[in-house]
Amino acid sequence: MIFNDKTAIVTGASEGVGKAAAGLFAEAGANLMLVARTKKKLEAVAEELRDKTRVEIYAMDVSDEEAAVNLFKKAQFEYGRVDVLVNNAGFHERGLVESVAAEDLGRIIDVNLRAPIFLTRIALPYLRESGGGAIVNVGSLAGRTPVPGSAAYGASKAGLRSFTYAIAEELADANIKFAVLSPGPIDTGFIMDDIDGVSDLTFSQPISTADEVAQAILDLCGNRQRELSMPKSSGILTTASYLWPALGRFARPFLERKGARVKKRLKAERAGS
Secondary structure: OOOOOOEEEEEOOOOHHHHHHHHHHHHOOOEEEEEEOOHHHHHHHHHHHOOOOOEEEEEOOOOOHHHHHHHHHHHHHHHOOOOEEEEOOOOOOOOOHHHOOHHHHHHHHHHHHHHHHHHHHHHHHHHHHOOOEEEEEEOOHHHOOOOOOOHHHHHHHHHHHHHHHHHHHHOOOOOEEEEEEEEOOEOOHHHHOOHHHOOOOHHHOOOEOHHHHHHHHHHHHHOOOOEEEEOHHHHHHHHHHHHOHHHHHHHHHHHHHHHHHHHHHHHHHHHHO
């Protein structure tokens, strides 16, 4: 897909999927506004991409509503338009609900659900002014099926999925594409730096690369899909598990044993590297 002269705002752009998506948008010709909490990391990403396209950075907490308003003002000032918003920033504090601090439970909801909702709200008049565009929300398979140790995270991603479908219906005639991407485990620090904390169930599913997920984000900006679960086999499995919960409960012990084996292998590989 070609994004020449269009502007893409990517949150969580300092590493992982966000960084990979920024690189692909740059190759496709988009002007970039990169968002994350850490300015130093953003500057490093921007320097890598400035030989390909125009890049601006905005260091902020995505749950800060005032900063979000200023983000779009800056993008409009720098580029004169906003065409794409990728709500990719995420936060997770793993553990059983009663073992996770209430503050962290609240932050999971703030970053993963509340922030994308009001960022989308702020983005709408800018996208309308540009004649349309796309908003892609990065969800998770955890928002489609129960995952032990990720109750609040799964709730935030389920809410984000529901919001995407609902606002797409509200604005069906607005020439704005709304989509949600629901990946399983991704080979980034988000899970690989906390292998012991990640559920065995999560590791039972094929692991995607950041580049694969980033390409899916770009594809969703231009195709007709409302949701993409990846990999496809995991999407089918999670669909079956919420349509027939008893089936999910039956399969879970087998999947957890498979995931435990994968986790053991990954830990051995990291220890040997």
